[in-house]
Amino acid sequence: MSRPPFEPFTAQDIDTVSAQLGRQARDVVGIAARCVCGAPTVVATAPRLADGTPFPTTYYLCHPGATAAISFLEANQVMNEYNQLLADDEEVRAAYARAHESFLADRAVLGDVPEIAGISSGGMPERVKCLHALAGHALAAGPGVNPIGDLALARANWSPDVCVCIDYTAQDSTAANSTATDTTTA
Numbered sequence: 001m002s003r004p005p006f007e008p009f010t011a012q013d014i015d016t017v018s019a020q021l022g023r024q025a026r027d028v029v030g031i032a033a034r035c036v037c038g039a040p041t042v043v044a045t046a047p048r049l050a051d052g053t054p055f056p057t058t059y060y061l062c063h064p065g066a067t068a069a070i071s072f073l074e075a076n077q078v079m080n081e082y083n084q085l086l087a088d089d090e091e092v093r094a095a096y097a098r099a100h101e102s103f104l105a106d107r108a109v110l111g112d113v114p115e116i117a118g119i120s121s122g123g124m125p126e127r128v129k130c131l132h133a134l135a136g137h138a139l140a141a142g143p144g145v146n147p148i149g150d151l152a153l154a155r156a157n158w159s160p161d162v163c164v165c166i167d168y169t170a171q172d173s174t175a176a177n178s179t180a181t182d183t184t185t186a
């Protein structure tokens with residue numbers, strides 16, 4: 001987990017995120033969370049894209065295994081359940097409001113974008129609208145910051161502690177395999 005300012009990242013990180021997303025990753029400012037194997041799971045994006053567009057969703061869940069597991073929850077009405085929880089549980093509601101403020105504080109480190117002032121992500125602070133965004137925030141911030149993101153991750157059939165990463169770059173995997181074969185032969 002990592003919050004701004006982020007550690008430096010590599011060109012390989014960008015290649016991996018691009019392969020995960022199926023499109024070129026742009027305006028990346030950091031890798032906010034990683035799998036145990038080191039592959040990015042959450043990419044952090046600048047609050048204003050290079051083309052000038054305001055971009056509120058600082059933390060984006062990019063790992064295909066994670067997005068699939070969270071999509072499964074969304075398809076099974078889990079967001080309705082969490083919206084009901086927010087309505088019923090004052091403590092969760094308060095923690096969710098704090099998560100919203102924490103998210104905005106993180107983003108403020110990356111830049112001030114007046115068009116999205118006070119707007120965070122995933123439906124915060126009052127609604128649950130996107131579990132991907134909330135899980136991404138929870139992975140970046142670590143446990144205990146985003147209560148709904150934490151719940152979604154606990155329920156998801158995916159964990160950053162158990163690597164299910166595929167080979168994101170076929171060329172690299174071929175190289176690794178041939179090296180392994182050579183070693184065995186030698």
Ligand SMILES: [Zn+2]
Pocket residue numbers: 035036037038039162163164165
């Ligand atoms: Zn992995």
